[in-house]
Amino acid sequence: MFRKTLIVEDQEVANLGIMSTLEELLIPRFDFVTYCDEALQRLKAAAAENAPYDLLIADLSFKKDHIAQKLKSGQELIYEARKIQPDLKVVVFSVESRSKIIDDLYKTYHINGFVSKARNDGKELKNTIRKVFKGETVMSQDILNAIRKIPRDLDEYDLKLLELLSKGCKQNEIQTYLKEHRMEPYSIRSIEKRLNELREIFCAKNNIEMIVICKDIGLI
Known part of the structure; x- marks a missing residue:
């Protein structure tokens, strides 16, 4: 199982749920941050110390506050994280439901799994992390069905x-x-x-x- 995980989420309740899931999976170390800029710095520092994270769990949207941020979305963070650590496994945990946006996450940002924030999301997150650890790219049937409905002949x-x-x-x-x-x-x-x-x-x-x-x- 993964040994070192970084969670990027600005909602405390969601963080508690993720923490419970990681504890059930017996992941020994997981760190939480609420800003994408801080997450990127953590990833850089860990890589420089030759102790990189092996899993990134990130939301896509973050509420603005008084602290200015260069990276304003999960997509931007994932893009920059890939530059530092191309083999980093990435699971997106988000309320996003637009199929084109989710499709882009797989095709453009090469995420390994997507979990919708909803009822029973803890169970789905756990199963997704297990499959990603085994090397699978995880996409639920509902998401796959929605993506298939996106017209492909638009220019x-x-x-x-x-x-x-x-x-x-x-x-x-x-x-x-x-x-x-x-x-x-x-x-x-x-x-x-x-x-x-x-x-x-x-x-x-x-x-x-x-x-x-x-x-x-x-x-x-």
Whole structure:
């Protein structure tokens, strides 16, 4: 089992739950920090002392307070941690539910497991840590099913259309933006056609419903 774990979480109740889980797993040493900057310094110091952490458990979002931080999210911390210790095992423990965001955690940040904060999350966290220790990449069936629903044929043009639409831009305003940024096609007819196609892809009755769907999965 893991010997040295770093937990990055700013909620005391969550920390107590994680502590109980690690004690049940008989992990001998675990340290808690509430800021990503401090976590990165701990990782650097441990590596320099040739006594690195072998598991990082991190949340994604942290409340701002009077202490300024360079690293403002779990994603930023994981990215920097990988530079220091590429083989570090990472488990994200978060309330995040947007499938696109979670998909990016695996594909871009190469996490080893994701656990949703919910009922019975202690049991799920324990099982995930065990599997990650054995070398597995852990993704629950619910998350896998949600990720499979993310359209894979969207490009930068499509994402920009959805973003502008979500900001309340009208089609003539979208046309102006696309033309100014040399993103083709930018004719009103082409924009209308692609928006119709996107509504079909997302099975949405109108643009408003489509934007709600996109926000729910984290595309915009």
